[in-house]
Amino acid sequence: MGKIAVSACLLGENCKYSGGNNKNDKVLEFIKNKEVIPVCPEVAGGLPTPRVPVELVDGVAINRDGINVDKEFHLGVERMLNKLSGEDIDMVILQPRSPSCGTKQIYDGTFTGTLKPGQGMFAKALMEKGYKVVEPDELDNL
Numbered sequence: 001m002g003k004i005a006v007s008a009c010l011l012g013e014n015c016k017y018s019g020g021n022n023k024n025d026k027v028l029e030f031i032k033n034k035e036v037i038p039v040c041p042e043v044a045g046g047l048p049t050p051r052v053p054v055e056l057v058d059g060v061a062i063n064r065d066g067i068n069v070d071k072e073f074h075l076g077v078e079r080m081l082n083k084l085s086g087e088d089i090d091m092v093i094l095q096p097r098s099p100s101c102g103t104k105q106i107y108d109g110t111f112t113g114t115l116k117p118g119q120g121m122f123a124k125a126l127m128e129k130g131y132k133v134v135e136p137d138e139l140d141n142l
C-alpha cells in the first residue's frame with residue numbers, strides 16, 4: 001500500500017493563514033494505520049504563519065494587501081513536489097477552496113468571498129503530474 005499525502009492543516013497543524021488549522025475527523029479516521037506525508041506548500045515556500053490571506057488574481061498569487069507572493073507560492077509547490085517525488089503515493093487529500101490546495105473551487109481574486117470553479121496552484125500541479133487528488137468530502141465515496 002502506498003502513502004497518503006495530506007494538507008497539513010487538515011491534520012491539525014496550525015499552518016493556516018489565520019494561524020489555526022482545518023483539523024478534519026473524517027480525514028484522521030481515513031488515514032488511520034496508513035503512512036502519511038503532511039504537505040503545506042505555503043509554509044514550505046517561506047510564508048509566515050499567520051499570514052495575510054492570498055487569492056489567485058488571474059493565476060498570480062497576490063495577498064489582500066496587494067503584495068505579490070507568487071514566487072513563494074511557486075517555490076512551495078516545487079518543494080512539495082520534490083518531497084513527494086520518488087514516494088509511492090496513493091492519493092493526496094487536500095483542503096478545499098485554498099489558493100494552493102483547493103481542487104474544485106477557489107476564491108475569485110476579488111477578496112469578496114466569492115468562489116469560482118478552479119484549482120489552487122499546488123492542486124493543479126499535482127493533477128498535471130497525474131496524482132490522484134481528493135477533498136475530504138470525497139473520502140466517503142472511495
Ligand code: SF4
Nearest residue numbers: 007009040095098101
Ligand atoms: S497551503 Fe494547503 S496545507 Fe497549507 S495551510 Fe493552506 S490549505 Fe493548508
